[in-house]
Amino acid sequence: MKISTSQLLNELKIQVQEHSHVAENLLHESEAKLNSRASHESWSVLECLEHLNRYGNFYIPEISHRISASQTSPAPIFKSGILGNYFAQSMLPGEKLKKMKTFKSMNPINSQLDKRVVEEFIRQQQQLLELLEKARNIDLSKVKTNISISKLVKLKLGDTFRFVIYHNERHILQTKKMMKNF
Numbered sequence: 570m571k572i573s574t575s576q577l578l579n580e581l582k583i584q585v586q587e588h589s590h591v592a593e594n595l596l597h598e599s600e601a602k603l604n605s606r607a608s609h610e611s612w613s614v615l616e617c618l619e620h621l622n623r624y625g626n627f628y629i630p631e632i633s634h635r636i637s638a639s640q641t642s643p644a645p646i647f648k649s650g651i652l653g654n655y656f657a658q659s660m661l662p663g664e665k666l667k668k669m670k671t672f673k674s675m676n677p678i679n680s681q682l683d684k685r686v687v688e689e690f691i692r693q694q695q696q697l698l699e700l701l702e703k704a705r706n707i708d709l710s711k712v713k714t715n716i717s718i719s720k721l722v723k724l725k726l727g728d729t730f731r732f733v734i735y736h737n738e739r740h741i742l743q744t745k746k747m748m749k750n751f
Contacts, residue, residue, distance in 0.1 A: 570649040574709055577647050577727060581734050582701050588734075588741050589694035592618065595687050595744070604682065605751055612678060614747050617740045618690045619677035625693040627717045628733045632700050635726060641708035648710055653728025656716075660735035662742050675717075694737075701730065 595603060595614065603614045612620070649657070709727035716722050716729070724732065 570654050572647055574643060574645055574647045578701050578705060581730055582698060584734050584738060585694050585697045585701065588737050589691055591741050591745065592687050592691045592694065596684060600683055602751055603684070607747065607750065614744045615682035615686045616677045616680065617744050619680060619682055619686045620671065620675055621737055621740055622686060622689050622693060623675045623677065624717060624733065624736060628729065629693060629696050629700070631714050632726065632729060635712050635714050636700060636703050636707060639707040639712045641711045643706055644708045644710060647727040649728055650725050652722065653724040653732070656724065657728055657731035657735055660732055660739055662739045697734070704730070
């Protein structure tokens with residue numbers, strides 16, 4: 570994938586703003602509704618957001634550190650890496666949401682959760698927006714980040730942003746569907 574850096578950052582910013590807006594609306598719902606599940610093995614809305622928060626707890630500091638340490642200049646074009654593009658694309662929701670296995674440490678099922686999970690998610694979205702703005706001043710292809718599953722693999726910062734935000738999109742759609750069904 571090859572795209573204008575500013576176009577990529579603008580598109581990601583819009584997605585993050587939409588995710589934040591959806592979460593803000595969830596604050597008006599009861600905790601009972603937010604903790605409801607369609608089945609014993611499925612996640613509740615709060616569990617979906619807690620799952621995203623756990624990933625955010627890794628990626629937000631990682632991205633922030635890499636941006637702060639960067640001494641690169643911005644490039645007009647972002648060219649995705651093969652692995653980074655694969656990871657990002659795999660997170661994009663299709664017509665039918667493919668179930669994916671999650672790592673045990675990232676699985677919040679049966680956690681005792683309240684609306685603080687939603688507030689944390691909103692806070693993380695604000696941090697992502699700030700990081701997207703800071704990223705305008707560096708090269709999204711030259712700056713690399715670790716990934717949560719292995720310190721051996723690094724992705725281009727642009728792909729890391731795509732992965733995190735597309736993953737959020739996947740679960741935000743899941744929460745929207747759940748809220749319609751309750």
